[in-house]
Amino acid sequence: MHPSLALLTWLTDPWTEALTRRALLEVVLLGIAGGALGGWVVSFNLGYSAESLAHALLPGLVGASLLGAPLLLGGAAGLLVAAVAVAVAGRIPGLDRDTAVAVVVTALFGLGALLALSPDTPAGLQGLLFGDVLGVSDTDLALAGGLVVVLVGALTVLHPRLLVIGLDRLSAPALGVRTLTMDVTVLVLLAVTLLVAVQGLGNLLVVAVLIAPPSAARLLTRRMAPMLVVSSAIAVVGAVAGLYLSYYAGTAAGASIAAVLVGTYLVLAAGTAAAAALTRARTRPTPEPAGAPA
Structure with missing residues (x-):
């Protein structure tokens, strides 16, 4: 087989089913949403909230x-x-x-654990919490598409x-911006994103999409608007790469996507640190030899 044809087959085989x-389509939509919202999650130091709200x-x-x-x-009600409870509790002095x-x-x-002791607890609860990216339905796709429209519109406004x-x-209150209102808004958007994403992707992938891409993007640019675009691009490309890894390596799709996204951040972080160290070494003044004339 010709190499170009073999490469084309390799690229298209995963999408024949x-x-x-x-x-x-699910990971592309959620990559756009998670990358954009994740920039504000990281900027507002809400990474722990993102992980915890899923529970x-x-x-x-x-x-x-x-x-x-x-x-x-x-x-939705629980999230x-x-x-709102997290945002209000965070305002308590001390x-x-x-x-x-x-x-x-x-x-x-x-409270959920106590309620789960009931024999009427749904059998599919574990699947809802951990998800299955290869088992998403048309309803999941519709919800993800709606999430992207609402989220991008809200974040733009x-x-x-x-x-x-x-x-x-x-200084925000002096400029007419209510921090509590914005905190609640971001957390509500985060809650809605978690609710939609866990239907097919689960907690692991949701947190990875929300945290790893914007963290990697922040290493490349400090301006907020470009960072949000780069974050979404990293989330989408990383998610697709994770699906390729899952298909050819036979690994779990969600874990593969999370590994690629986190790995991308680690590689960029190591590269950034190495570049900074090299720059410092080059700009460091060379000491004069001992005994040199003044």
């Missing part, structure tokens, strides 16, 4: 099941309550953001206010 094509799904899902309500509605997140999420997760807080949180 409908389930892999749906997975590809807030549990009480909402179990409660909805026990009440006979749709699981998506229960998960929204957690997002209680930092990480502690507020830990208190709220631990309480919610404990809110960009100036978010930028003020990102640059100088303490």
Whole structure:
């Protein structure tokens, strides 16, 4: 077989089945959404919140099941309550953001664990929490597409206010920007993103898409707008590369995507550190030989 034809076959083989094509579209959509929102998550130091809010799904899902309500509605209610509770708890004097997140999420997760002792707990709960990127449905794709439209629109409208807080949180109120309102808004957007993404991708991939791409993008540029674009590009390319890795290496799709995204950040971080060290070594003044004339 001609090398060019072999390469073309290698590139197209993973997408010959409908389930892999749906997975590809899902990760592209969520890569765009997660990369864009992740820039603000990292800028606002909400990485721990992103990981923790995913666990807030549990009480909402179990409660909805026990009440006979749709699981998506229960998960949404649990996440929204957690997002607002975290933002409000973070305003308590003497209680930092990480502690507020830990208190709220631990309480919610404990409540969910108690509710899960009921024999009526849904059998598919574990799958909803951990997801399956190769098992996404047309409904999941529709939700992901809607998420991208809503999220990109909201972030575009809110960009100036978010930028003020990102640059100088303490001076934001004097400029007419309410930090609590923006914190709640970002956390609610984060909650909605988690709710949509975990349907097919699970906690592992959601956190990787939200944290690794913007962290890598911040190593390449410090300007917010370019960073959001680069973050989304890294998320999309990394997610597609992860699907290739999963297909040819036979590894789990979600874990493969997360590994590629985190690996991209580590490579860029190492490269940036090496370049900085080389620059310092080149600009360091050369000491004069001992005994040289003054």
